[in-house]
Amino acid sequence: MSRAFNFNAGPAALPEVVLLEAQKHLLNFNGTGMSVMELSHRSKDYEEVHNSAQSQLRKLLQIPDNYEILFVQGGASLQFSMVPMNLLSEDKTGYYVLTGAWSEKALKEAQKVGNTKILASTKEENYRSIPQLDLDLLQEDAAYLHITSNNTIYGTQWQSFPDLKVPLIADMSSDILSRPLDISKFGLIYAGAQKNLGPSGVTVVIVKKDLISEPLDHLPTMLNYQTFSKNNSLYNTPPTFAIYLLKLVLDWVENEGGLAALERKNIEKAKYLYDAIDESDGFFKGHASKESRSNMNVTFTLPTEDDTKNFLDAAKKQGFIGLNGHRSVGGCRASIYNAVPLEHVQRLAEFMKTYR
Numbered sequence: 367m368s369r370a371f372n373f374n375a376g377p378a379a380l381p382e383v384v385l386l387e388a389q390k391h392l393l394n395f396n397g398t399g400m401s402v403m404e405l406s407h408r409s410k411d412y413e414e415v416h417n418s419a420q421s422q423l424r425k426l427l428q429i430p431d432n433y434e435i436l437f438v439q440g441g442a443s444l445q446f447s448m449v450p451m452n453l454l455s456e457d458k459t460g461y462y463v464l465t466g467a468w469s470e471k472a473l474k475e476a477q478k479v480g481n482t483k484i485l486a487s488t489k490e491e492n493y494r495s496i497p498q499l500d501l502d503l504l505q506e507d508a509a510y511l512h513i514t515s516n517n518t519i520y521g522t523q524w525q526s527f528p529d530l531k532v533p534l535i536a537d538m539s540s541d542i543l544s545r546p547l548d549i550s551k552f553g554l555i556y557a558g559a560q561k562n563l564g565p566s567g568v569t570v571v572i573v574k575k576d577l578i579s580e581p582l583d584h585l586p587t588m589l590n591y592q593t594f595s596k597n598n599s600l601y602n603t604p605p606t607f608a609i610y611l612l613k614l615v616l617d618w619v620e621n622e623g624g625l626a627a628l629e630r631k632n633i634e635k636a637k638y639l640y641d642a643i644d645e646s647d648g649f650f651k652g653h654a655s656k657e658s659r660s661n662m663n664v665t666f667t668l669p670t671e672d673d674t675k676n677f678l679d680a681a682k683k684q685g686f687i688g689l690n691g692h693r694s695v696g697g698c699r700a701s702i703y704n705a706v707p708l709e710h711v712q713r714l715a716e717f718m719k720t721y722r
């Protein structure tokens with residue numbers, strides 16, 4: 367059976383070699399006679415997987431020593447709550463930039479925890495772009511500024527990040543590892559794994575140590591970052607198989623040449639689709655404004671809703687999976703994360719031209 371042309375937004379395509387590697391060792395990992403799923407999370411064999419996932423991530427993203435790497439469950443959605451619970455004290459304000467549905471949700475959870483302010487928003491233009499920031503509006507009381515680096519639903523992406531005096535917090539669920547990153551600009555980064563890192567079930571949190579140095583004993587144990595940092599994310603049973611697949615994906619990224627190489631490939635892939643849009647005489651219309659376009663999620667519509675529906679039907683018949691836009695915006699969306707092969711993207715671009 368051949369592999370699908372998978373443009374799903376998440377869970378999304380995984381590298382074929384990763385799946386084959388996992389398959390090869392599924393019944394007998396490392397001579398244990400067990401699957402990774404069946405190992406004790408306290409065993410040496412598992413611990414090696416766990417620690418090498420962390421060290422691979424540290425190497426690829428060049429994460430400095432004063433940052434912790436945590437493996438948490440509950441998805442990026444739980445981070446919407448954990449960030450303010452851990453970092454937003456009573457006398458402070460959490461600032462948010464609204465660039466789409468996920469940042470709205472992050473704000474909504476923070477509002478349940480403490481004081482919040484919206485620093486900037488592009489909601490009025492249906493989140494077509496990333497706003498300019500007026501950093502003077504970030505006042506003394508700021509605990510942090512929260513952004514969503516890639517807006518999975520609208521197809522926009524921050525092209526650069528501001529230098530701040532307060533911690534910059536980023537939801538990078540849909541573009542982590544898609545390009546090199548200066549970690550030192552951030553106080554905390556989080557990402558659910560199921561777009562660019564692996565399967566669902568594990569969320570990676572990269573956090574500057576000094577931000578989580580206070581005890582915060584009033585917090586539920588499992589909602590306190592310190593529980594994870596003090597116990598190497600092994601306070602309770604971690605999602606061992608998801609972390610194993612994460613490790614395999616990280617090995618794959620290294621084999622691909624690391625983040626600079628992946629960025630080049632991602633730019634090339636995205637260009638095929640944006641060219642198909644831009645050279646269509648308006649037949650395909652991109653949702654994102656050009657300067658904010660995402661290299662991970664390409665969003666577009668056709669002249670009418672009927673046209674869009676017909677295009678999606680025809681694409682499905684050709685074997686293209688997952689091209690429907692998110693239910694909240696409609697239209698079409700091609701998610702072209704790291705693991706989506708160039709050839710699949712080229713085929714889609716060809717199909718778009720032929721269809722037109």
Ligand SMILES: *Cc1c(COP(=O)(O)O)cnc(C)c1O
Nearest residue numbers: 441442443468518537539540558
């Ligand atoms: C997918 C996604 C989420 C939600 O992630 P869960 O792991 O399902 O909670 C949050 N933020 C962004 C940017 C996403 O793409």
